[in-house]
Amino acid sequence: MDALTRRKFLVASGMVGAGALAAGATAYTLADILDTAGDGDRPADAGTLVVVTLYGGNDGLNTVVPYADRSYQDARPDIAYDAGEVLRLDDSTGLNPALKGFQRLFTEGRLAVVRGVGYPKPDRSHFRSMDIWQTAEMRPGTTGWLGRWLDTAGGDPRLAVSFEPALPPLLAGATSAGAAVPTNARRGAKGVTGLGLPAAGEPALQARAARCFADLDSIDQMITEVRDAQPTDPDADEGDDPATGTGGRAELGAQLDLVAQCVEAGVATRAFSVSLGGFDTHADEKQLQEILLAQVDKAVTGFVERMAGRPVTVAVYSEFGRRVRANASDGTDHGTASNVFVLGSGVRGGLHGEQPSLTDLDDGDLKYTVDFRDVYAGLLADVLATDPERVLGGWTGKLSLTGS
């Protein structure tokens, strides 16, 4: 599976809460979100969570590299990084050479690396494992963990925003859902708002199609307002986001730029979802993964720098890591436990969690040492000031990576 994108997951799982969508919660949009700027509802010190999803299964062992472990080199001699290649974090652990910005943030105490994050009875299907991560449920239902947080936070969709073409399951709640807001440039569509009125007795999907019209005007307004709110920089690098010009999908950097603009404008949104795909490296992994990680490094490091001093926390995860042993194609097959990165000014930097053994394996794969729900619980409690048990179905574990 090449070219894995965020879009596919919506599909395959078919799980974006039908209930939430039918409730019309996604009818809120960017204009509405900018309208929330400075409306006084939001405490000045309220935290913002930005979740970065890497679709496809990022190879954790070549991202946070146990370079000093013989068995690492032995298991994947052709794609392993040696001590001279990694960006060292300590005497046994180093970062992929593409993660230069991450190394600096680590040194400055702004990057927490959680190792060995996973869940019991790992599933090696992209779709199922991503469902598990996004729902935080071992038998995935139709609600995402941030969607359920949104339910408890009053259900205003403007609180949870995605700058992706479609709403990720992550943001679908039981009674509400976040807003999916496109980043591409567009021109207004006059005279069609009438198609957005509800009509009695129409099928649910037709009603949903109608609501898209109702959203359109407000989105238009919001994007304009966000962009206008930015001081014009004559030296700004317009070539940075080719997706805008070609009408293609917005890349990670463009998505995070919009998040930064929203945060700077002081919007009410507390949780953002952004993503990057393509990590399914079954073949010729090294070069491909470095290209992708370099994009992550540039986009996320730039964002963290720009947000310095603000209570903004970034969490980066993927649906699974990859097999310890390389396959014959200089790639790796689907695996299990991997790393989660947590970044930001208030983060307790450093290495967290125990590096799973490379020899005591579960059928060729790493045994997880940290349950992913512990990480979510910490983020919910410390960044979103919410009781994690309510959102995580009574889960009581917690790994605090931010705050005091």
Add this chain to the structure above:
Amino acid sequence: MPDRARIAHLLRRATFGPTAEEVDAAERAGYDATVRQLVQPAGADSGAPKPPVFAAVAELGKNASRADKQKANQQRRQQVTAIIDWWLDRMVAAEHQLTEKMVFFWHGHWATSAQKVKAAPLMLGQLQTFREHGRGDFAAFTTRMVHDPALVSWLDGQKNTAKAPNENLARELMELFTLGIGNYTEDDVKAGARALTGWTVDRRAGTVRFVARRHDQGAKTILGRTAAFDADQFAELVATEPAAAAFLAQRLWFRFASGEPIADDVRGRLVAAGRDVDGLLRALFTDAGFDGTRGQLVKQPVEWAVGAMRQLGIRPARLTDQQRKQLVSGLNGLDQVPLRPPSVGGWPAGAAWLTTSSLQARLRLAELLAGRAAQPVLDRLRAAPAAGRPDALARLLVVDGWTDRTRKVLADAAGKPERLLQLGLVSPEYTIH
């Protein structure tokens, strides 16, 4: 349900979008005869354009110059574009509409992308395999597919060897193509990968070749059965599992009938219809549960655009190069370009297509299409008195009827036929079916 509404529903699902005249003719023929005609059309399809023929792209050695490599890559991209253009035109022009729609269905099922495969002849060959083998026994078809050069190349099958198996194809074969998640184990994936070892792709010839020394000849235990399975036997094994019959029924239901879960009794009847794909299609379209599925599917962007072109009298082949580019770019904005599925999981369905982002792209593409509508289509709209134009539009677009909301918007635009067409194409009533 009145007969005409029932027949219109059938044609909206079993074709890329019927014209009013096609609904008229089907109404005269009757429902059952129409199903027969759709599933097994008589004679050759005289309307369908023939596939493009490609000059071979030079195979370059390792030491080829950068310029030569770029040239070869450009040639490959142009050939892929030529297939997309041809296929869109064929979807519009073909008289055997269900035949075309099934090729598109299988393309979404065995979702293979030219982005990785690159070689146009391989992609074209796969479409041909869908056409030739996708309508009979599913197990025989699956056996073909595990040797399909484009699929093998897409899922790294040529890198799968006895020495170091690559699990990509084995996993997706069971998870996405035949059984569905939960109907196999991780051990089955590993053993299945061993069964598939040994096949390599000759990209130049567009064929696969079996290299015995790369094949794992040992015994494998798959789905509880132990044997020295090879690729054919593995494919046969998974495709004849009871879970495969239920999975296939579910997939067809999901794309042709409803995004709602299939009812147990409907699934039971479809599974009982067997593994013959044509038999399954007949069973699905004549099932009592099918009538009640109106409004439960969102048109996929390709269905939406091709249907619109059929109804507006537009042939992609007769557009200018520039307009054809706009068409494909419009589909790209809607996130669905043939030969470029987003992943091996295929395209999304249902509410995932209904975002403000996709609505913007639909508005633009609808404007383009409305501006290219054939003169007789515009004349027919103009011939109706202004007050009757929304109804004339409903007939043209084979929409059962407008809500008051939409009717009001249409009535306001009744004086401008092109605008009326655009509004009809983006209306909530036309967006779903």
